[in-house]
Amino acid sequence: MPELSSADHASSPPRVSIPRHYNAAHDLIQRNLQAGRAQKVAYIDDQGSYTYGDLAERVNRFGNVLAGIGLEAENRVMLCLLDTIDFPTAFLGSIQAGIVPIAANTLLTTADYDFMLGDSRARALVVSEALWPAFAPIVAKHKTLRHVIVSGKDGKGHPCLSDLMKGVSAGFEPAPTTCDDFCFWLYSSGSTGTPKGTVHLHSHLIQTAELYGKPILGIREDDLVFSAAKLFFAYGLGNGLSFPLSVGATTILMGERPTPQAVFQRLRQHQPTIFYGVPTLYGALLASPDMLKREEVTRLRVCASAGEALPADIGRRWTETLGVEILDGIGSTEMLHIFLSNRSGEVRYGTTGKPVPGYAVRLIGEDGNPVAQGEIGELQINGPSAAAMYWNSREKSRHTFMGEWTRSGDKYIETAEGYFQYCGRSDDMLKVSGIYVSPFEVEGALMTHEAVLEAAVVAHADTDELIKPKAYVVLKAGIKPSDELAEALKLHVKEKLAPYKYPRWLEFVAELPKTATGKIQRFKLR
Structure with a gap:
């Protein structure tokens, strides 16, 4: 053992x-x-x-x-x-x-x-x-x-x-x-x-349980866990299989899709102590008229989020509503589970936390060298659960798995306090007036407006072929799109961020294109 x-x-x-x-x-x-x-x-x-x-x-x-x-x-x-x-x-x-x-x-x-x-x-x-x-x-x-x-x-x-x-x-x-x-x-x-x-x-399943599941998540034998993220998903496989089995906990499985109604039903009926979701789901739960009250989930002691970076506003509102922190982290199919995470009592919403002990991370610039603290670089990971390879894909394997280091394809900065802040996928980053702009940062600012349910920001060229941000916005139920609202949202971002980051164009849509695991497909919007 x-x-x-x-x-x-x-x-x-x-x-x-x-x-x-x-x-x-x-x-x-x-x-x-x-x-x-x-x-x-x-x-x-x-x-x-x-x-x-x-x-x-x-x-x-x-x-x-x-x-x-x-x-x-x-x-x-x-x-x-x-x-x-x-x-x-x-x-x-x-x-x-x-x-x-x-x-x-x-x-x-x-x-x-x-x-x-x-x-x-x-x-x-x-x-x-x-x-x-x-x-x-x-x-x-x-x-x-x-x-x-x-x-x-x-x-x-x-x-x-x-x-x-x-x-x-x-x-x-x-x-x-x-x-x-x-x-x-x-x-x-x-x-x-x-x-x-x-x-x-x-060796990989137990590595993630020992390095993240027990010390960071704090899973114990007496826990009752429920993951809205499915078992086929690397994140869900740890949540609902390797972590609970590593300590002898009990797991609730749900066959149907994780709609707010289905999730609320399990949370109320079973009273789990640990709940795992993805940012899109947390946003949908908070926006639902059936949102839980604190007294309905008194046994819930920790929540986790992964799959995509958690907007700070969603994390803060969840904690204000239920009194429970969301431990936002990042993992990947290649690394099997979370290698960078917030910790209980030390959560900084708007960041992905700090490296999970047992994993090392570095941020690499376009010149192939580590960037200075506070500068944007590509996140690379060194850890014991990295996949051996991609099957039948030699070129892609060599591009991603570089000896002891694995490329994530995500752009990050490290703050002065040592927290890592998500900036976007490498191929989603915008360069506006020669300065990198994180689509995730602009999306996060839009999400703080009371009318916005979801947002995605992509690069778009103006009449001079210069790149500027364009936003696609899904409104909350009952709110109608209008030119006035579009202008109000642009002004809202200007007030939250540096002026050059605001979206020059804003389009209202019924839904955003996503992968089956809930990640926004910005390349389709581009």
């Missing part, structure tokens, strides 16, 4: 020592059984609750299902599953068998899945019944795909997972994997092109 060691001085970050012979799934299951938690509830989904003993048995049975259909170590199995008990069952069951699960985004198109099945050469597909229509037209064309298993009551002509698991043994010997074996893949969101298969190792 991994051990956490730390040097006495701050310059030596904590290191998680993982034995050479190590299986990530076996560790996450066995540590709970050995701690006497077999009767404790591990998961609550929309159908019922499951103890750690139930989970262990399901994981073993799924390993036997894969062996029974002829899958072998290092084969790949694609999982396109809603957040139910079947996700941790199949994900951990594959890993324990030495088979590599590929957790697919459940919100993609048939064309995306077609690419991913071909690119990964997955031998098997486990898919939720509700998601089968997106796969039905394409599974026959992929000759490497030998088996389709359906999670649900109607197999659509294929075996049902529940039936297969009834007919196999509940005992299973874990595969003799090492800490450096390929463990699982996550496809990047594809916001700037074809999705990339990001390959993670057996």
Whole structure:
């Protein structure tokens, strides 16, 4: 089992020592059984609750299902599953068998899945019944795909997972994997092109739990956690799987989309102690007429946000309303989870906090050298959970994974107090009158206006072909767009920021284009 060691001085970050012979799934299951938690509830989904003993048995049975259909170590199995008990069952069951699960985004198109099945050469597909229509037209064309298993009551002509698991043994010997074996893949969101298969190792899940989940988030055995971010998402995978399993906490799973109504229902019904969301969701929750009152969520002690930088105004209003801080942080598919984060009691809204112990960060200028404090640079990360590579993408791998450092593609500045402030994606930055302007900063100023629900800012050329900011704004329900409001919003930004940063053009839209994980696709607006 991994051990956490730390040097006495701050310059030596904590290191998680993982034995050479190590299986990530076996560790996450066995540590709970050995701690006497077999009767404790591990998961609550929309159908019922499951103890750690139930989970262990399901994981073993799924390993036997894969062996029974002829899958072998290092084969790949694609999982396109809603957040139910079947996700941790199949994900951990594959890993324990030495088979590599590929957790697919459940919100993609048939064309995306077609690419991913071909690119990964997955031998098997486990898919939720509700998601089968997106796969039905394409599974026959992929000759490497030998088996389709359906999670649900109607197999659509294929075996049902529940039936297969009834007919196999509940005992299973874990595969003799090492800490450096390929463990699982996550496809990047594809916001700037074809999705990339990001390959993670057996050591990575527990690294993020030990370095962020326990010391920064403060997750404990007695916690009840609820992540609106889904398990297929790197952020959600830590939130709802590796973090709670690392300490023996209980996790609430929600199969449906995280609308404000669905989220409020779980928060009121289950009273979780930890809640994880994304900035867009926090904004939508605050804007809802059904927004929670402080006395309705008295057990809630910490909230987390990632996926995109949290606007300062949203963080402040959430804390004013509920008395609970949001720990805004940044992670990535490539780094698996959060490596830069705010801490409880030290939150600075409008920043992404400070490096998570165990991770180092640096800001690099266009000349390839570190920038001075207070100057904008590209964020690069050195940490133990960095992916091994992008599958089948040598050039992109070499561009992103540079020895011990991983490029994030995000622009940041470091404040005098050592907090890191998000400026935008490298390809979203604007240069106005020769000075960098962060679209996120302008968006944050717009968001402080009472009429604005969401905003996105992009570069736009004026009649002299000079670059200036242009804003796309989604108004709150019941507020009508007008020329007068547009001018008022421009003036509002001028009052908040340096005058050259205000949007010269402002367009009202019904919604902003986003990836399936909620990130604004500014390139589509450009």
